[in-house]
Amino acid sequence: MTGASGEVMAGRDAPWRIADDRGSSPVEFVLVGTLLTVLTLAVMQLALAVYVRNVVHDAAVEGAYVAALADTTLADGADRAREVITGAVGAAYAEDIRVTGDSTGGEATVRVTVIAPLPVIGLLGVPRSLTVEADAPEESFGDG
Numbered sequence: 001m002t003g004a005s006g007e008v009m010a011g012r013d014a015p016w017r018i019a020d021d022r023g024s025s026p027v028e029f030v031l032v033g034t035l036l037t038v039l040t041l042a043v044m045q046l047a048l049a050v051y052v053r054n055v056v057h058d059a060a061v062e063g064a065y066v067a068a069l070a071d072t073t074l075a076d077g078a079d080r081a082r083e084v085i086t087g088a089v090g091a092a093y094a095e096d097i098r099v100t101g102d103s104t105g106g107e108a109t110v111r112v113t114v115i116a117p118l119p120v121i122g123l124l125g126v127p128r129s130l131t132v133e134a135d136a137p138e139e140s141f142g143d144g
Contacts, residue, residue: 049119052089053130056114059084059094060134064112067099068136074099074110081112093117096128101138108138 059081067077078099085094096115101108113133117125 045119045121048123052093052116052119052123053132055088056085056093056116056130057132057134059088060097060112060114060132061136063097063099063114064110064134064136067112068110068138070139070141074101077110077112081114085114085116090123092123102135104135108140109135110138111135 062084063077063079063081065077066072066080067074069076078097081097081099082094085091085097093116094114098113098115100111100113102111103109111133112135113131115128116130116132117127118129119125
């Protein structure tokens, strides 16, 4: 751009500059705000996934302990695990619960296996991607 005397205008005298940063604050706010929002949601989703895994694991442990009692059945353990999971995170996470009698090191044990979805977006998740197992020593009344 040239001035009245024919010389080229540059620097601070130019009517516009490439280095002018006026109006960039709203754009920066949107970009940084979006990044921080996505990061916050990702951390919250990770916390939810860990919570669901802990609930499912604790339910499997409690189900194994109930099923291992001398006066209960394996079905009682599955029902208890299902009840704990349904109360905490919903029935969709308690659809596949297996309780089996096992023998570990010559001792009778009960094993509870829970297969549940792993939450990816909210509580929606990849089906059958989380498997937890819990064992408990089986009680008996003994001979005397």
